[in-house]
Amino acid sequence: MNERGRRFWILATVFALFTLFLYGPMIAIVTLSFQGPEGGLTFPMRGFSTHWFAELWKGVGVVDIWAAFGRSLRLGVIVSALTLAICVPAALAYRIGFRGATLLFYTVIASLIMPSIVVSLGIGLEFRLMDDEIRTVITSHETSSGLFTSALGAHLTWTLPFGLLILLAAFNRFDRRYEEAARDLGASPGQTLWLVILPIIAPSLIGIALFGFTLSWDEIARTSQAIGGRNTLPLELRGLTQTVTTPAIYALGTVTTAVSVLAIGTCLGLITLLRRRRVRH
Known part of the structure; x- marks a missing residue:
């Protein structure tokens, strides 16, 4: 028992230190964002207030931070919707099987292996070449x-x-007997998809939508060379770290983190409701 107890406390300590390492920076930023008007960028804190959130609301320097906030929010929602709309039929196609499926799969996954900045440079170069071709026809074209x-x-x-x-992982665990039962009851392929398959994998669909939004919301490297003339919020935030020397920058970090937490909480709530509904039925 003593040996087991000692092992438990060693592992618990390692886990606590690991958790502190992961969330310590975020906790420090959130804490420092609530400093008083005389607050600085480091500890110890000087007072406690929401002063820097009020300053953030007024704007940070010459950057229209709320316009960038809106751009990132709209982009994140569209990326989330398109990710869901493209991945569902793609995963259904993989369930059926088609020629070249393995090659296409590794081609898609290769995007995760490539360094993000290289992907960004490639997309930026692609659009610059496209613009050059368009200008040969429309001389007034900009970008x-x-x-x-x-x-x-x-x-x-x-x-x-x-x-x-x-989705491939979700379909790998999917019991095809539900589909067979639906067909035996006279359901068409469309009804089977809409009334059987999609409701069962709904938690995975919510997870995909969440991934799409949060990955887009925080993305910097892949956006840096492909954004055009207007920056997203993460790019503006990176630029502000070089010029802003007040806790307003921490207040902005707290707000962006709160958006991510809100999105995660909403999705987890939806998943919980779906599971409870499935249990009741």
């Missing part, structure tokens, strides 16, 4: 790069592989 063109494509190269992997 095709932008939030919902090149940046959207860059984010999808990051989210689609994750979405496909999640």
